[in-house]
Amino acid sequence: MRHFNKLSKSIPDQIALLQECGMVIEDGEQATWALSQISYYRLRAYWLYYEAEPESGNHSFREGTTLEAVLALYEFDRHLRLLLMDALERIEVAARGAWAHQMAMVYGPHGYLNAALYPRTDRFQANLDQLQSEYDRSHDVFVDHYKRTYNNPPLPPVWMAAEFISFGLLSKFFSALGGRADRKAIARKIGFDDRVFQGLMHHLATVRNICAHHSRLWNRRFTVTFPIAQNPANLANTIAPQADRKLYNTLSMLLHTMGTVAPESDLPSRLTCLIEENPTGDFAAMGFPTDWRERPLWADLCTN
Incomplete structure (x- = not known):
């Protein structure tokens, strides 16, 4: 010191x-x-x-x-963050909807607050305290209406909670669920098995925070990772295990997810065009393998 x-x-x-x-x-x-x-x-x-x-x-x-080269890299990273925020928004909205629908249909409007669904009571209480804090801070019209109209239960139904809960806390509620059938049903709607999706939600919450705070993204080494997907085949054959802390795998997972939650979006093609314009020409710094253009999820995008 x-x-x-x-x-x-x-x-x-x-x-x-x-x-x-x-x-x-x-x-x-x-x-x-x-x-x-x-x-x-x-x-x-x-x-x-x-x-x-x-x-x-x-x-x-x-x-x-040159300063021009530095500014070009800065602009590349800025556009990359903006594209990721677009994809993350779609994925986050889909995850919120899948969670709310599953919990409401199986357990009722306030069933998500049942401590019996969560094996770790300490984690459940911590999540509940954070949810209460986020609810208290919210001034959305529907939240104010619930506060004025109802006093029991003290927290609103799950479909309202899904609108104000932070993505990071949503990932904690998902991970804390004791019933694997619930986790599998939610994850399936986003295109993953529950084990991969659980880790991916945590990872994407950190990526979202990086983008929201306008931090460097392009060659970042992530501290929060996710399990390597073994299926479907086109995703498994696209992922690069050696790049488990690099942006390449994150982008590959986003491409797969966008195919499920927003199949008509042109974001994948826009993302590929931007990656090709990387001003440094250093794809390895982002974890891209040398044959990335031939890997399934990128191949069609690179030829179109």
Whole structure:
């Protein structure tokens, strides 16, 4: 542990520092705009890729590194996040609907609150406390109506809960269910078996948070992973086990899921076009295997 003693730097000083480290900056106005509107620290996540020895503490750039290249990578990542948010929204809505329908049809409007459905009472109570907190914070019209109209049960029916529950908490309620038949019925509507879907929900909740906070995505190493799918065959033959913490497998799972929840969407083709435009040309940094264009879920998209 040591005392933080770095000083604040003005935009001109930031530009000078980057040039001292070897970055080519030909347009001073563009550099000033980028550093003031995006920020030095946010862009650093992208020019780190261009540093010659990023792990050594030497921040010198590889020869020929330009600010334009860094900004192109930043824009690529920004568009990638926007596309993923589109896909994640569709998947999240489908998961909410599948959960609400299963619980309502089998256990009734408030059956999801029955502690007997959840073997771990401590986890159920923690989830229930968080749900109560999310309910208390919500000011949706339907929530306010329930609060004004009913006092028992204190929480609304599952189809209302499905609209305000966070995706992360939804994944916890799903994982906590003791009945595998319920988990299988819910997961099947999204195109997975319950074991894979359970891990995938947790993973996608973290990806959603990354996108929502505008964080770097393109070459991130994820800490939360999901089980490798063994079926259907086209998904199993697309997934790259060696890339279990990389974006490639996440995107492949999204392609499969979109085929189930939004088969008419053009998002898969738009995503493929964007990936092909990766300005670094480094597909391995995202976990893409060399033959990714020939793998089942990508093959048709790459030829169209």
